[in-house]
Amino acid sequence: MRLDWEMLDRRARCGDHAGVARLLLHASEADRLAFGKAVEAGIKGADPNVWWRSDTNPAPSYALAVIGTAPTAAKAATLLMRRELRAMWRMIPVDRFLAVALARELDWLGDLGARLSRRLPTRNNWDNGEWAFTTSVMRAGGVEPPVTEGIVHGWLLSLLQSYGDRGQKRPPLNVRMREDPYLDLLLPAVFEMDGLGADVTHSSWGEPEGRPSPAHHFPAAIVSLVAEGRLERKDILTAVVDRLVRGDKPNALRPFVLLHDELAPTVDEIAGHALDYARMLAEGAGPVAALSQRALRTVDDAGRLDLETLLDTGATALLRKEKTLVKAQISWLEKVARREPGRAGEVFETIAVAFGHPALDIQERALTLIGKQVPRLGPELLARLADAAQVLASDLPARAAELFGVAAPVAGSTGVPSLPPPAGPALMPPPIATAAELAEEVVALLHEQSGVRWERVLAALVTLHARDGRGALATALRPVMERYPAWFSESRWNSGSPFVCLATAIRMVIDAPRHDSTHQRLHSAVRVAWQEGRRGGVNSKLSDRPDGVLALRAAEVAVHLNGSMMPMLVATPTRVNGSLDPAVLLERLSRAEAEGWQPWPFDLEQALLRLPRTPVPAEVTAGAAALTSAAGRQFAQWLASGGLPDPVSEPFTQFGDRKANGGYTWDAPVPRRLAARLRPSRDGGLRLERQLLTLDPLKYPVYMPDDFKGVEEVLAMVLPHHREAAAAWALGEVASMADQDQKGPGRLLPLLADGTGPIGPALVTALAYTFGAKQEPDRAAAVDAFLTLAAAEGPTVTATEGPTPGSGATFAGSVGAVLGDLCSDGTVKLSRVVPGLADAHRAGASVAVWELLTAALPELLAAKPRSLPDLLELATQVAVTIGARDEIPGLAAEAARPGSSRLVQEAKRLRSLLTP
Template identity: 65%
Template sequence: MSLSWETLEELAGRDNGAGVTALLLGATEAERLAFFKTVEAGIKGADPSDWWRAQIHPAGSYAIAVVGTAPTAQKAAALLTRRALRDHWRFMPLGFLTDVATAREVDWMGDLGHRLAQRLSTRNVWDSTEWEFAAAIIRAGGAEPPVIEGVVKGWLGRLIRPRGKRVPPLTMRMRDDPYLDLLLPSVFEFDGLGADIFNTAWGDGSDNPGTVTRFPGAVGALVAEGRLERKTVLAATIDRLARGDKPNALRPFVVLHEKLAPTVDEIAEYAPDHLRLLAEAPGPIAALAQSMLRALDDAGRLDVDTLLDVSAPVLVRKEKTLVKAQITWLEKVAKRDPSRVDDVYRTLAGAFGHPALDVQERALIMIAKQLAGLRADTVALIAGNSVLLAGDLTARAAELFGTTMAAAPEPVPLTALEVAPMPPPIASAAELAEEVVVLLHDQTGVRWERVLAAVVTLHAQGPRDEFAAALAPILQRHSGWFDTNQWNTGSPFHGLGTAIRMATDPPRHDTGHQQLHTSVRIAWQEGRRGGGNSKLAADPTGVLALRAAEIAVRINGSMMPMLVATPTRVNGSIDPAALLERLSRAEAEGWQPWSFDLEQALLRLPRTGVAAEVTAAAAELTSPAGRQFAQWLAAGGLPDPVSEPCAQVGERNDAGAYTWDVPVPRRMGARLTPARDGGLRLERQLLTHQPGRHPRWSPNEFDGVEAVLAMVVPHHREVAAAWALGDLGSFADQGQRGDGRLLPLLAECTGPVGPGMAYGLVYGFGAKHEPDRISAVDAFLTMAAGAEPFAAAVGSALADLCADGTVKLSRVTLGLTDAFRGGAATAVWELLTTALPPLLATKLRAVPDLLELASQVAVALDIRAEIPGLAEAAALPGTSRLAQESRRLLAILTGRP
């Protein structure tokens, strides 16, 4: 066979690596070198997606051709790292590649392997096939791999998680690995690599059922048998812990430290590192350091002054177990060395600054026991520190030290939020073009409203050629967003794009325009979005798409000078006086607002507080829109829908697990039902919502369009909350990330709080990710500054969701503590008095923390009250935290010491 591209293609199409090898080796070296240009052009012109769609992967045959014809390692690497071949490294016929290189007697295979290694991914340790390919080339060249992150990750991933047949245990594989001594030290050096160890160390299928062979255990075994030097591994382990990383990335090194079990001499050598870890490292690592230092202290080799210095930051750490252990340690030192008692208890007084009352109380009790034996200056210093105490401990400290109890600071009054006015309207076609581009990346409700208003206003003002010159290029550049296709038929971008085309250069026949016309007609005749011939979303965000479609359909039918639904406030609200002015203008100029534009405007009017003069002036309007406006105000606007809690219950499969379709045991939804049959055409579908029977996996219907959702009915926030409750629930029960954008937006709106808002806030407080929890706190503070009651409803939802572990009470308590410190003490107390009675009966581990918060709030507000079930919890025998915190709160609420 001749050495031609056609022959190579034919062999590659059959994945005939042996045939390609024979073809190349049958030619002379000069012929092979001359053929390289052909191979290079063919690979550069290939479409990688064609190879993936093929039933076989011809890339291996082309890789043989590269190695068999390339003049240098640089030329070969340039082709092998192109996407057409790089995506198929896992399928490479390594035997044929090395056979061709050996036959050619090339001396650059090691160099080629190094160049390939430089391109190894540093992100994905699960797939080590790229490393295997690069390593095979490196071995063929008789070289060693470069010590870089991609190589170390690939090597480690291949060791920990081997593919294919059963293999020996990890300890044996590491012992026999040729690169162990070269690459293992770097495992301790690259940040984040420990997370890959933790995530991939699942065992390899070669271990007995129920056991796993893990990396730390294997390294520890090799140290024990002398294959690895103990001093080197221990130093690298402690250095890795001291340099810090994310907790899951450090966990394997914590386990390795435990496996190595340092001796007292070794602990003493690395005492400075352990001291820093105790003060600064994440909780589990600090606990490890604490145990090491205690062993050193027990051996009499830790200086007391050093211990006292490190204790100061430890005593205010959030990990209570760690702090309590440090307190016990200090007490032991004081008993062991009476000459240092004053120094120890001065240090111990630092625990008064801990945020937890039980830690503060423990320190206070220990100091009280030794008070008589302390010097006067020590007592004075400790008494001064007692101002840091909280709750009932302030009064106890005042009695103990004979000081005057400082009056509890008045709770900071919250100021009701003033919702900002809308930005000024867009003034030119060029500005509109900029806003449309930004809208593609950030769909805020405010930006959508300004863009829609500007399309109508600027089109009416003209000239058309200026409008077209600014916007037509954007439609062409982002045609996937604005043209008619299967992905965007229900999107507001489709309506916006069609409206701009109709306003600039109306086509004779436009399928998208016809689709939008049908959707608008169905919405007008049936009050329906979605289903049948309507492509619009049935949820509230579909109202925006309907309004954009209405503009596209009507923009050339009448020269409408403006939209009447553009909000006057950034939360979507319209000032009734502003709408009166717009409709009065329409009546005077003889034009009628479009139907859905007017309905959206009415839905944005406040529920209450409409000035009498506005109502009177509206009654004098005679146009159809004016009369509808007047009737709307006279009737009190949109009636509140009925919102009811609705449990979505999971079902287990035959294996006893929850499935993709039913991912969690329980999630709360909210069922909406309209309060009346008549009303606006938009009304019924907006106010009708029936959650599904089962929870959905990671619902994200409103991801990125939270502001659009909130602005549809800004004075009935329960509607938006009910529709989005599935999204909010997944933040807590599935750990999804949403940055909690919706809750603060709804807090800026108004309306009664029903199960949608109440459960939504609790899900926000219990979210896995901190930004979502912070957003829930912000929303709570905003609502606490308002006049509408809400805290009791949130308390009932909290008790429901936390009682069975649907939401983690510990997370919620942290958020409520932040809300209390942020000034919402009254609202937090109202929530707690509703939530505590049912939660006390559960005896959950986190209930004492909630009781502790209640004690702090009760002292701040000087509350005297009765909480059902609290006396029974306080009467429990023993010294459990539940009993202790119940007694504390009961004493505060009854005014008894």
Template identity: 60%
Template sequence: MSLSWETLREHARRADPAGLVALLVRATEQERLAVAGDVEAGIRKVPRDAWWRDDRNPTPGYALAVIGTMPTAARAAALLARGNMEAWTRVGTQRFLHVAHVRELPWLGELGSRLARRLPVRDADDELWPMIRTLLREGGAEPPVTEAVVRAWLTDLLGYPRRWNGTTPAPLSRRLRDDPYRDVLLPGLFEIDGLGADLAGGSWNETTGRWDSAPRIPGAVAQLVADGTLERKTILHLTLDRLLRGDKPHHLRPFLLLHEALEPTVDELSSHALDYARLLPQAPGAVAASAQKALRAVDDAGRLEVETLLETSALTLVRKEKTLVKAQLTWLEKVSRREPARAGEVLETVAVAFGHPALDVQERALTLIGGQAGRLDPDTLARLGAAAATLAGDLPSRAAELFGTAVPAQVTGVPELPPAAPPAAMPPPIATTAELAEELVILCLEQTAIRWERVLAGLVALYATEGPAVLAAALQPVLDRYPGEFAENSWNRTSPLLHLGAAIRTISHPAVRGLRRWMVDSVRAAWQTGRRGGGDSQLSATPDGVLALRAAEAALQLTGTMIPVLMATPTHVTGSLDAAVLLERLRRAEAEGWQPWPVDFEQALLRLPRTTDPAVAARAAGLTSPAGRQFAAWLASGGLPDPASRRFEQVPETGRHYWSPRARRVVAALTPVRDGGLRLERQLLTITPGARPEAGPDTFHLCGDVLTMVLPQHREAAAAWALPELAALADQDQRRGSAVLPLLAECSGPVGPAMAYGLAYALGARHQENRVAAVDALLTLAARPDPFGPAVGAALGDLCADATLKLSRVIPALADAHRAGASAAVWEVLSAALPALLPAAPHGLADLLELSTQVARAGRAGTPVPGLAEVASRPGATRLIKEARRLQTVLTP
């Protein structure tokens, strides 16, 4: 049988490697080279998914064809590394090398090197590195030191049982010692960023026959250092260099374990003293603690320069880890007594701790200095007294007594919160059909409320000015390009994009019969009863359904009622609509003889400010159209009344599934306070929660801005809809949903239980980005006149008293708000939360009292906290009692 690509391909598809080897071995070298071009072209045409789509994987056979015909390593590597050749290594090294040896190929090492350079960093075939290693060994070549190669080498070294074919493996230290590429690749574990993650992941323990989660490479490397296989000086240098370059704490742990296993001598520690001095102030906590221990050993041996210690300490004393800082203070106290001539320098360094955020650290530093103040010169005492201006809580009065200075009138270093800026104006309207088409494309990729408003307004305005033919020509290609968004399917009947697509299609086909019957029925149901969901309505009953309803209304109305402008387009990015602007739109409608669309007009009314300029109200009284008279009556009556919002507690089922909330959940029930009103009103202002909390609520995490733009003047109502998702940030550790909080804070209206509990849940969320969003919302509220602190504090007290929320998550967020200048608002929150927390004494209460002391003095608070005096008067010296006494001292006139 002659050698050809067709023949080789047929054997490969039949998974007949023996037949392929026989064909290639019997052929002459000239015949093999003659078919190389056809093999190359044929493999390039192989579908990418051929390796898993076919019942019999053909790629091992193709690999034999490659090694049996290619003239150079470059061409062979290019083919074997193609995406459609995945899993080619299943051919096995024996057959692959047999063909290569028959051809007497001189470039196996080069092939291994080229394949190594193309090795993917992650998700590589498990057998790819063993094949590459074999090729390198056959050709006498060394591997390139790349991240992918070192990672693959490490994975293979740590090993899995299946790689050992049932045999008992040698210990890891022996495998490392005997590895031919150890000296080439081992340094890469230290030098290539990110590989600590692989080291930290553990390895297969050949002794226990189980996967060992503890890193084992450090012990193996230390053993090879101990027996002289690896040079101790080099490994210690590599280890410290890796720690200095930094990484995530968990990823540095293997290198820290190696450092401890090496047990550096005093001479080695002294030679690297400057390295440890760099690690102590900036490295993660565990690494810094190790560096501190090393430097103390050097200092105890009398081999550490005092200047090095003082320079390092000045940076270390402001670290957040109190244990580390207190140990540094103890060390400095020892040095100040050992070096009396330099005690002033040392104690001025100690004074750096006056700026530490923890009061007990500040107190420790002040006590340390006070114990030696009698032997300090007046100039040093004066400088220490000036440094004490940063002390917080009850410490300034103690410092004033110690240094003979005046008690500062107010806390320094805490900024003032600037007044709230007015909401930004909406971007300019869309002016051309080309711009509208561009915005429509972007809307398909990223739906935002602002973009939705501009697109809806632009569609109506350009239909009136440009005409249907021009508009259809510009927008139809977008519908064709994104059929998944604009074409109906089984799940998207509530999607506003589907209804917007229907509106655009009616431009070319204006007959109502071009619309789906269910869409017409849904709009008519809303017109007649205000109902958006249930019955014959396919729209969502939640507030985001108003946007879909408006798009569906445009589909029904656009070609039948020629209007030039929408009424509801907001004037500000919050969704608010200036009453004077709506007045002018209604005047235009009366002058031109057209009526607004019903839902669009009701949405416009819902966006009007809570208070109106009397001059605007007076001019509105002169309107004569039905919509004009409704607008005037709306302004005269004060608009939409706030609904009744009340706290509602849900309890998970006994024996709940793992995805259910872990504890009780507090949500809000909404009830309208009047009958009648707008069509949209009753559904928007009615929430009847169930007895059980919803698992994984996710209605608004992608459209929180749409929610707030529907009800921009009724923050509490919008918050009630979003509250289950905000609660899930804490009780289900969900990550998405907090983006609505800053938007809610920018809305208007009173803060009730929904907003208060929503903010409380987000302050106690698991993920940092959600707590940041809560702080942003708190700062926005603090800059506005609406009172909110007592309500939020009561919610925090309720949720933290029984550990529904973890207090340890809440405290840093409140501290951030305090440092940002919202001290007065944070004090209102804390003073309202403490009465419920003091009797319950949840974990972290002492830290909350410490923060309260700092905030109370910064906010110049003087109101007593119920229950605080009782805790402060208890006998004992626990930290909780000490912090209660400290706060009581600050609050006592």
């Protein structure tokens, strides 16, 4: 039978795998080889829309055509690894695929399987169809799978699945492992390759109650095979210890910790790995360190642990953040000191390392223990301990001085730490100089948006078009447009995006089409924005949020670029935060007047919105007043009026929407969220002004909002000197970092701190939420923003309602009041907040941190959330540093409570410091 592409393709698109296989099996080998080029051309030229079909996706049949016609393993692998076919490996009918290969008597089937195995995913692939397909090819070709991360990942997931493809219950895991042909080859790699333990941890997905039954428990299965002699105990224990020593992410280490516990190593086995356990105690993750501490203590109780190993390891362990582990280490060392009186001095010097622990209760425990031994310690040892005690904090240095018989430190002798003034935002990079450089920046913009990059691209497109004409831009930009059609082609999902507007502008520059529906829609949107001052709604798909201003400006370029040879944009900022120097704008408008051109309307409005709030130099004001063009007169009037008035920003609380059973609906799952309402303080003004400064939050919290994800810098640069407005727009997204554990928007806070303008309830609340974000990089961003604001000269808060203090309060105190409110009912977890405040204190913002703490503590002392003792401990450290003597409402009552809980102890410690 002669092979014909149209016939084969028709069957492929109908999902007729059996028919395609028959065509290939009934053809001669010569016809198959001759048909190979047609198959390659057909696959490469297939309509992109066919790949999105579900039941009739042609990719599985195309794969049959590849194995039935390819001349070599290399050619077959190249075609099968094309993106469209690669996504469908799991759908390939393996029996028919191998039947075609068998009919051809291919000697390179194993080579093909090995080539395909290199493309197996290494993470997050719980559909093992790809593994099954690839290994079936290798097995049919008579080769063993290579020990690569993708192969081991696929094998492990296939092994761990407790249900078969048709939902049937599989035999217990130890049985599956015992019978698996690749166990000896691939199991060692599970211990050796980083991250594979996470596959074991996640293997409980799909199990009842989210946990594997004992029959499918990986550690239990390994121990079972060890017990029956199928696996060597010594090898497995060594592999487990090596894995724990090397470390990994916590969820990837968990199964190996459990396996270690189920193996229950003997004293002899632990002693043989004593140095490995010592390294785990010093450097391992918390659960691993706890495991090693228990193991080493077992060996020490048996008298088989070298004291030098214990002391060296103990010194490092005493500075770990896990306080339970540190306390256990101190108790262990105390026991050793009693057991080894001749070396007690060395032990106590090791315990003194805990003087440097960040937690006051750990410092105090170590000092109290050593203090009991002072009468029995020699003068030289006491002197060394006194030197070590210099790192103690709070009231402990004075106690140590009394114990060791040295002079007490003078309070406040080192002075209150302060922060240097902020350096301010950097200058913008130099403008793009060539069409080739512009093409590079456009590609970079596709991979990572930034406000600075957007400004440089828009400015260069206009400038290079006026300077170099169409030719150079067409040569450089046409390949970019062709390479990234998905970004630059309009669809229902991206019609209002700045990328579509930019693409339209580029098309107008390099090869203006006679009819462009997108260009017509943008023309309408720009007209509506000018006539009605509106983005969004009828005749405008541009976003009505602040980020829509960028799309509007790109649309303005697309609409007007061919109608005038505009030599430049006037809104391009001079600093990376979006600020525009008034002298630079004067220079640009003076040039426009001299050359006889007018800046585009929204380009000019954006320029005016970027002018700083500081007094304008007299020479700039005089120069603006001398301009006679329409743009020049508007600039002069703007300066004379003081620019854009501050909007009215008011706090607003959103409450979750409850269902009949009392729970929260899926789209409003947060009990409450603090937001802000914006209103412009005047009627009229710029056409951009009203939408930018008008915001009415929804009644309910939004589920995982992401309006500004990835464009935080774009948002901040629209109104760089009215940061309160930007904070209000993004507040829901920022809040979701704390109350819905999202990540990313925290990077907005340092950008807003680099701006100017009053700090109102939106920015204060945004900073409070970011301190409580789940992700550490977001919390670090809160610290950066806090330090920048603390270093500024006396920023004040203009809020008048809600939990934020009244007019004139310091920003830090206002943040503290909001934190007290949010943490008192668990809306924000206090445990996430404390480390960031400690970092700010260590960085020199102690005064601001104290203002925050004194505002937050009254409400927190009444609510008593978890981690309140940690916050009180931090307050004690800050109070000692700045010599504070403030009265904190509720602290005296808490300190007077009976009992010895840590909360009471920390309250008493702070109270004693604050009481003269």
